[in-house]
Amino acid sequence: MGGIWALDNLNLLPVVASSNAPIYDELFNVLFVIGIILFVGMTGLVIYSLIRFRKKPGQVGDGIALEDNLPLEIFWTAVPAIVVLFVGLYSYDIYERMGGMQSLSTNSHDHQSMNSEGRVWGGIGLTSQDDIEKNSLPMINVDVTALQFAFLFNYPEGEIVSGELHVPRGQPVSLTMESKDVIHAFWVPEFRLKQDVIPGQPTVINFTPTKTGKYPIICAELCGPYHGGMRSTVVVEEPEEYQAWFKQNSKQKEMEL
Amino acid sequence: MSISLPPATENNSNSLQPTGWLRFISFSLDHKVIGLQYLVCGFIFYLIGGVLAGAIRIELLSPISDFLARDVYNQVLTLHGTIMIFLWIVPVVNGAFGNYLIPFYVGARDMAFPRLNAVAFWMIPPAGLMLITSYFINGAAQSGWTAYPPLSITTPAAGQIVWIVSVLLLGGSSIFGGINFIATILKLRRPGLKLMQLPMYCWAMLGTSILVVLSTPVLAGTLILLSFDIVAHTGFFNPALGGNVIVYQHLFWFYSHPAVYIMVLPAFGLVSEILPVHCRKPLFGYITMVYSIMAIVVLGLVVWAHHMFTSGTPPWMRLFFTIATSFIAVPTGIKFFNWVATLWGGRITLNSAILFSCGFIVNFVLGGITGVALAQVPFDIHVHDTYFVVAHFHYIVYGGSVFVIFSSIYHWYPKFTGKMLDEKLGIIHFVLTFIGFNLCFAPQHWLGLNGMPRRVAEYDPQFTLINQISSVGALLMAISTLPFLWNILYSFIKGEKAGNNPWQALTPEWLTTSPPPVENWSGEAPLVTKPYGYGEKNSDEGSSPITQA
Numbered sequence A: 001m002g003g004i005w006a007l008d009n010l011n012l013l014p015v016v017a018s019s020n021a022p023i024y025d026e027l028f029n030v031l032f033v034i035g036i037i038l039f040v041g042m043t044g045l046v047i048y049s050l051i052r053f054r055k056k057p058g059q060v061g062d063g064i065a066l067e068d069n070l071p072l073e074i075f076w077t078a079v080p081a082i083v084v085l086f087v088g089l090y091s092y093d094i095y096e097r098m099g100g101m102q103s104l105s106t107n108s109h110d111h112q113s114m115n116s117e118g119r120v121w122g123g124i125g126l127t128s129q130d131d132i133e134k135n136s137l138p139m140i141n142v143d144v145t146a147l148q149f150a151f152l153f154n155y156p157e158g159e160i161v162s163g164e165l166h167v168p169r170g171q172p173v174s175l176t177m178e179s180k181d182v183i184h185a186f187w188v189p190e191f192r193l194k195q196d197v198i199p200g201q202p203t204v205i206n207f208t209p210t211k212t213g214k215y216p217i218i219c220a221e222l223c224g225p226y227h228g229g230m231r232s233t234v235v236v237e238e239p240e241e242y243q244a245w246f247k248q249n250s251k252q253k254e255m256e257l
Numbered sequence B: 001m002s003i004s005l006p007p008a009t010e011n012n013s014n015s016l017q018p019t020g021w022l023r024f025i026s027f028s029l030d031h032k033v034i035g036l037q038y039l040v041c042g043f044i045f046y047l048i049g050g051v052l053a054g055a056i057r058i059e060l061l062s063p064i065s066d067f068l069a070r071d072v073y074n075q076v077l078t079l080h081g082t083i084m085i086f087l088w089i090v091p092v093v094n095g096a097f098g099n100y101l102i103p104f105y106v107g108a109r110d111m112a113f114p115r116l117n118a119v120a121f122w123m124i125p126p127a128g129l130m131l132i133t134s135y136f137i138n139g140a141a142q143s144g145w146t147a148y149p150p151l152s153i154t155t156p157a158a159g160q161i162v163w164i165v166s167v168l169l170l171g172g173s174s175i176f177g178g179i180n181f182i183a184t185i186l187k188l189r190r191p192g193l194k195l196m197q198l199p200m201y202c203w204a205m206l207g208t209s210i211l212v213v214l215s216t217p218v219l220a221g222t223l224i225l226l227s228f229d230i231v232a233h234t235g236f237f238n239p240a241l242g243g244n245v246i247v248y249q250h251l252f253w254f255y256s257h258p259a260v261y262i263m264v265l266p267a268f269g270l271v272s273e274i275l276p277v278h279c280r281k282p283l284f285g286y287i288t289m290v291y292s293i294m295a296i297v298v299l300g301l302v303v304w305a306h307h308m309f310t311s312g313t314p315p316w317m318r319l320f321f322t323i324a325t326s327f328i329a330v331p332t333g334i335k336f337f338n339w340v341a342t343l344w345g346g347r348i349t350l351n352s353a354i355l356f357s358c359g360f361i362v363n364f365v366l367g368g369i370t371g372v373a374l375a376q377v378p379f380d381i382h383v384h385d386t387y388f389v390v391a392h393f394h395y396i397v398y399g400g401s402v403f404v405i406f407s408s409i410y411h412w413y414p415k416f417t418g419k420m421l422d423e424k425l426g427i428i429h430f431v432l433t434f435i436g437f438n439l440c441f442a443p444q445h446w447l448g449l450n451g452m453p454r455r456v457a458e459y460d461p462q463f464t465l466i467n468q469i470s471s472v473g474a475l476l477m478a479i480s481t482l483p484f485l486w487n488i489l490y491s492f493i494k495g496e497k498a499g500n501n502p503w504q505a506l507t508p509e510w511l512t513t514s515p516p517p518v519e520n521w522s523g524e525a526p527l528v529t530k531p532y533g534y535g536e537k538n539s540d541e542g543s544s545p546i547t548q549a
């Protein structure tokens, strides 16, 4: 009960802003409820035992000489095993729905930043497979460079290099990321997605933004003294606004040339 | 090896040792002295690590970086983590209680290799001093206790190298200790004492020592390669020279996940000793306890990559490590149910020892639940490297291991000193610690879920209030050490006399004087075949489960 109240009232998670996030929250809620039941149950048992079986004044002698009880022990081996099995299968299902099991070759696209070995790792967040079929929108590819202490976003199609990530609502995005120096991590809490950005090895992360707004991009891997300040913004806009931004910035580029 | 190892039963070497308090600053070969050396030394480092934690919590009172310079913050963070793990928890739950108790439990007069034992202890203070003084000389390491390259290769080399050397020394000390425990438990058992009659802490230490011996050398090798990268500009882990940073992470966590079990399995063992005594009941499910420990040891070796779910690991690997990690919950769960069953139907004295042990159960259950959640790749992808993880592992190491250490001190202090600790102060200590701890770390779950990464000196202002609450909790924890310290010192001088066996316990360390003589028992070692033989059926007759040999 308390757990369900907490789920509804405590804002345990930030805004949902990608197609990955509601799936995540579903998993979170299930784990949260199971967790609360187990925690309250165990804590209750401990407190109850301490009170009920405490030594009262005047009492002498020991407790009962109970050493073991095979059926009971089998029971509480089975219970966690079943819970864990359920959690595992369920989270596998979630993982698949998030696109985690998609083979990367189908989603990886000829990217100039992909290194010669073509080893691209990562790739969760490809919930967009569905989305692609549904609205047949093309995937937006962005190359991300992380360096101490900033992210740079390069749109190969418009030859845009930006310090902010602009993406249209409802269209799948694929980021191919590489670091120039140490390990960083790309994290957008509102998308519930994170991927390390590694030097010498491109990594990929995909998402489909579903809610317009500005969300923080946070570096989540210790990368030096200014790690805490290594942030950027992802701007999710309506497709028209995004197109305008894209045109304006690629035009700027043309004029400079 | 250049050290000659005297046979364990030979006591002549001990007669040359200083007596009185001087023993405690000497190269003593007495396992009890060494155990207390570990304990006191560890506690001093705990206080230092705690001051560093305080500095971190002060910095985090405000969302901007204002209290410590940014690079100093990272040094303080790195020192805090390293000290707490390698100089406090590991040496105390293994070295201190292991050395003190294991020879008693197996019915021996000392550890298998007393000299190696003393060497292992005396590696610790210099390693710790080196680590701490590096801060004042060239600046300490600042790449976190994980020292991931390339950051650890590009930050100032002096501090990082000192860090590596000191962790190597501490790892070496831990390996020596592990070998010693394995040899003692397997080879020095008193005739007639069977493995399945040993107190549970022996099994915990056997399992832990296997982990230590198998995994610590991997850490050592890895850190040596890392030091080559730093000083000789080799390219093992340096991508600029063709190295691979992910390989480091695999090698590092191959040790450092088992390290978690090296910090908690002995604590599990200690709790299994404490609960039956104060509940006046046998330890429930001895056999399943033993098998769970061994299952945890085996599984603990194959779960390391759950720390690398966002490192770009391939999907099959993510799944394998999710499953393996989740399954550790099964043997761990068994142990917790067995402890609750030990409480059930007991005649429980609600003293400080039992309160800290029960605090441990509650805290660790929460840490274990968040642990199973973190093992699920899709869940971890969002909260990895955030304050959620900071909360999780403090519930394990602080709520778990540190609570057990306190419980153990309340339980064994009368054995160590012959004096009782003051119960009122003990209960104040418990209440303050329990509230402070939960106030400090519970809100951090929320911080992580909502977007605060770990290892940062500055953060989004929306998190200010929760961080301040967390710092108040840390302040309470700091305050809680005062009644404890006072209790320890005051009781040592003025405490009530304990007698030999104030708890009427049945394990062998209590079947001698408190404090015990150098040779542990004046006569032959007692044969304790039922260390948990409490319970009504033998209490009235006083029919002792101990066969006096």
Ligand code: HEM
Pocket (backbone or CB within 6 Å): B049, B050, B053, B054, B056, B057, B077, B078, B080, B081, B082, B084, B085, B089, B143, B144, B145, B146, B390, B394, B397, B398, B402, B440, B454, B455, B456, B474, B477
């Ligand atoms: C005395 C109470 C303690 C307080 C208030 C405290 C507080 C903190 C804080 C605020 C951090 C920084 C988290 C981050 O930014 O990543 C931290 C990190 C850490 N703490 Fe504690 N801590 C305490 C005790 C312990 C203990 C007993 C251990 C035992 C192992 C421990 C192990 C660690 C580790 C391993 C880190 C990570 C360091 C790193 O990121 O390199 N802490 N602690």
Ligand SMILES: [Cu+2]
Pocket (backbone or CB within 6 Å): A184, A185, A219, A220, A221, A222, A223, A224, A226, A227, A228, A230
């Ligand atoms: Cu960073």
Ligand SMILES: [Cu+2]
Pocket (backbone or CB within 6 Å): B256, B257, B258, B260, B303, B304, B306, B307
């Ligand atoms: Cu781990």
